[in-house]
Amino acid sequence: MSSETKKILTTDGIPLEVSLKKAEKKNKIKAFLLVAPLLLFLIITYVFPIGEMFSRSIDDKMITNMLPKTFKEMEKWDGKELPPEEVFTAFYYDFKVLVEKQEHGKLGQRLNKEKNGFNSITKKLFRQVKRKKIDESVSIKEQIMKVHKRWRTVEYWQAIKRTAPPYTMAKYLKGMDMYYAADGSITQVEEDRRIHRILWLRTLEIAFFVTLFCFLMGYPIAHLLATLPMKYSNLLMICVLLPFWTSLLVRTASWMILLQQQGVVNDFFVMIGLVADDNRPEMMYNKVGTYVAMTQILLPFMVLPLYSVMKTISPSLMRAGKSLGGTPFVAFWKVYFPLTIPGIGAGCLLVFILAIGYYITPALVGGASGTLISNQIAFHMKQTLDWSFASAMGLMLLSGVLVIYWIYNKLVGVDNIKLG
Amino acid sequence: MALPSYTETRYRIWHYIYIAICTFVFFFLIAPLFVIFPLSFNAEEFLVFSEGMKNLDPDAFSLRWYKDMIYGTKNPWGLAAKNSFIIAIFATIGSIILGTLAALGLSSRHMPYKGIIMATLISPMIVPLIISGVAIFFFMAKVGLAATHTGIVLAHIILGTPFVVITVTATLSGFDHSVTRAAASLGSNPVNTFMKITLPLILPGVISGGLFAFVTSFDEVVVVLFLAGLENTTIPIQMWTGLREQLSPTILAVATCLIILSTLILISAELLRRRSERLRGINR
Numbered sequence: 183m184s185s186e187t188k189k190i191l192t193t194d195g196i197p198l199e200v201s202l203k204k205a206e207k208k209n210k211i212k213a214f215l216l217v218a219p220l221l222l223f224l225i226i227t228y229v230f231p232i233g234e235m236f237s238r239s240i241d242d243k244m245i246t247n248m249l250p251k252t253f254k255e256m257e258k259w260d261g262k263e264l265p266p267e268e269v270f271t272a273f274y275y276d277f278k279v280l281v282e283k284q285e286h287g288k289l290g291q292r293l294n295k296e297k298n299g300f301n302s303i304t305k306k307l308f309r310q311v312k313r314k315k316i317d318e319s320v321s322i323k324e325q326i327m328k329v330h331k332r333w334r335t336v337e338y339w340q341a342i343k344r345t346a347p348p349y350t351m352a353k354y355l356k357g358m359d360m361y362y363a364a365d366g367s368i369t370q371v372e373e374d375r376r377i378h379r380i381l382w383l384r385t386l387e388i389a390f391f392v393t394l395f396c397f398l399m400g401y402p403i404a405h406l407l408a409t410l411p412m413k414y415s416n417l418l419m420i421c422v423l424l425p426f427w428t429s430l431l432v433r434t435a436s437w438m439i440l441l442q443q444q445g446v447v448n449d450f451f452v453m454i455g456l457v458a459d460d461n462r463p464e465m466m467y468n469k470v471g472t473y474v475a476m477t478q479i480l481l482p483f484m485v486l487p488l489y490s491v492m493k494t495i496s497p498s499l500m501r502a503g504k505s506l507g508g509t510p511f512v513a514f515w516k517v518y519f520p521l522t523i524p525g526i527g528a529g530c531l532l533v534f535i536l537a538i539g540y541y542i543t544p545a546l547v548g549g550a551s552g553t554l555i556s557n558q559i560a561f562h563m564k565q566t567l568d569w570s571f572a573s574a575m576g577l578m579l580l581s582g583v584l585v586i587y588w589i590y591n592k593l594v595g596v597d598n599i600k601l602g
Numbered sequence: 603m604a605l606p607s608y609t610e611t612r613y614r615i616w617h618y619i620y621i622a623i624c625t626f627v628f629f630f631l632i633a634p635l636f637v638i639f640p641l642s643f644n645a646e647e648f649l650v651f652s653e654g655m656k657n658l659d660p661d662a663f664s665l666r667w668y669k670d671m672i673y674g675t676k677n678p679w680g681l682a683a684k685n686s687f688i689i690a691i692f693a694t695i696g697s698i699i700l701g702t703l704a705a706l707g708l709s710s711r712h713m714p715y716k717g718i719i720m721a722t723l724i725s726p727m728i729v730p731l732i733i734s735g736v737a738i739f740f741f742m743a744k745v746g747l748a749a750t751h752t753g754i755v756l757a758h759i760i761l762g763t764p765f766v767v768i769t770v771t772a773t774l775s776g777f778d779h780s781v782t783r784a785a786a787s788l789g790s791n792p793v794n795t796f797m798k799i800t801l802p803l804i805l806p807g808v809i810s811g812g813l814f815a816f817v818t819s820f821d822e823v824v825v826v827l828f829l830a831g832l833e834n835t836t837i838p839i840q841m842w843t844g845l846r847e848q849l850s851p852t853i854l855a856v857a858t859c860l861i862i863l864s865t866l867i868l869i870s871a872e873l874l875r876r877r878s879e880r881l882r883g884i885n886r
């Protein structure tokens with residue numbers, strides 16, 4: 183029968199298939215147009231600026247623009263012995279331009295970061311150039327070499343050559359306590375100056391233990407909330423939700439009051455005779471304060487996902503387990519606990535992600551030994567103004583968080599995040 | 603939770619341990635908030651319970667820190683409160699509009715690249731605030747919006763929209779799309795359908811997302827620390843400086859007010875959640 187193979191047509195004579203596809207496409211565009219304003223807004227104000235952090239963190243164009251002629255000549259130099267006359271000459275003319283623009287100081291500072299001792303010798307060279315002591319008609323190499331013995335040392339010229347590429351990974355290396363040695367290889371800083379590695383490890387350690395404490399404290403109460411009759415659990419839920427809705431600074435302030443040396447917790451310890459009145463332990467401005475305050479602040483983020491999973495587990499399952507001969511412990515371990523694993527995963531990942539980037543609480547109660555990587559980033563943003571280093575550290579932290587976020591998305595799905 | 607009479611002793615003991623642990627955790631969660639109340643009425647300048655307070659002597663209590671909060675000389679709190687409310691209200695409106703539109707698009711089954719777009723829209727909630735702060739600061743400085751109210755409002759819209767997207771998408775997941783089709787077949791245009799049919803049904807989700815956005819903005823300090831100038835100071839900024847420099851009881855008076863505010867928000871959020879569940883026919 184030929185009518186079966188004939189295409190079904192709509193009333194305007196277009197094949198139905200084409201017409202449906204058209205409608206589908208129209209719907210797709212409609213849906214996308216609804217999302218577009220927010221997506222565009224976020225891409226412009228948020229995603230691009232994070233990308234800009236990246237280009238800022240590897241940017242080293244300043245010096246490339248300062249010594250254009252030098253770097254051009256240096257391409258021909260093998261970097262083993264002192265550079266030839268042409269490099270010196272090019273450097274001299276570049277430097278003269280910088281002196282006219284009064285930017286020689288910046289060059290000295292930048293080179294000093296590459297190798298100590300540049301600051302003073304650029305100043306010496308500056309004085310010679312300023313007083314026009316350098317005769318351009320004879321060998322400039324000889325004259326520069328006479329300014330200071332470091333200008334006769336090949337390591338200093340190698341250091342300049344290393345700054346030639348417009349991009350550098352130096353900030354990332356610094357974040358891992360490493361640097362480029364004189365020969366260009368990657369070297370670790372001395373043992374006693376590895377401050378950043380300590381910070382990374384401490385951040386991971388604190389995030390891990392805060393997650394663990396939250397789990398140990400959150401699991402029992404989530405279980406209680408899920409198994410109690412509604413009228414009691416609603417009341418107890420307020421204990422979880424009120425801190426959740428309360429300002430972070432208010433909660434941190436209350437811990438500062440509680441944990442101070444004359445504070446309520448210490449008073450209580452003295453009262454029950456745990457510590458002597460004149461020997462009250464320091465519980466704030468160290469790790470203890472960070473652990474206690476962060477655990478309390480992040481606990482609701484553990485309880486809520488656990489609760490929403492536990493709520494779906496039928497109590498008859500436990501009863502069945504027991505009636506089949508399991509003790510309550512066995513029934514819990516073999517039946518109930520495995521069913522809560524999705525909730526545990528969601529809660530732990532959420533708390534860990536939040537803890538690893540925490541800033542306010544550690545800054546207020548953490549003191550010197552309880553601060554995290556975020557505090558270091560803020561320090562470089564506000565105090566040292568080394569924004570490229572702050573960007574590099576921020577992106578290193580971000581890449582870690584994104585890995586966990588990706589796992590979270592695979593396991594839980596971002597659209598399954600439950601709030602309240 | 604009463605135990606059945608046949609429970610063995612060791613399980614009985616374990617049950618009481620379990621109750622004790624839960625009591626301790628609930629106490630740990632809620633008790634710190636209640637330390638603030640009495641101390642904010644302290645007559646003295648120290649942040650510890652004085653002897654008079656422990657003996658409930660009426661003279662040891664006073665309202666002086668509340669007076670200081672409102673009438674104090676060179677008082678920063680008035681300006682901070684005004685700024686906080688203005689910024690939070692505009693940020694909430696912006697978050698609600700952008701977030702609800704996006705959630706409507708995302709819940710459509712025709713939406714292409716749903717996963718990656720959702721992950722992008724939620725990311726400001728997941729990315730550590732300090733990184734968001736740095737990135738947003740670079741952007742605002744470049745376009746000349748650093749140290750302006752507009753800049754802070756835009757920053758808070760970025761941080762607030764994920765909450766609206768999440769709550770509204772959740773509300774829409776139980777949404778019966780045949781009602782909008784019914785409206786369309788009866789001759790209603792899309793805007794009218796949205797205003798008359800969709801919006802009233804998803805309103806609880808929209809408002810509770812808005813509450814999250816409001817609280818996020820009202821409580822946000824890290825990004826504002828990068829963006830704010832002297833005129834843009836907010837309550838969290840003032841508390842942050844206060845907690846870092848001199849811990850005065852005035853801060854506790856402010857904190858008490860904030861706890862009362864958050865209690866009110868909690869109550870409205872809970873009522874909304876229940877209403878939303880009722881509307882969507884979820885019975886628990």
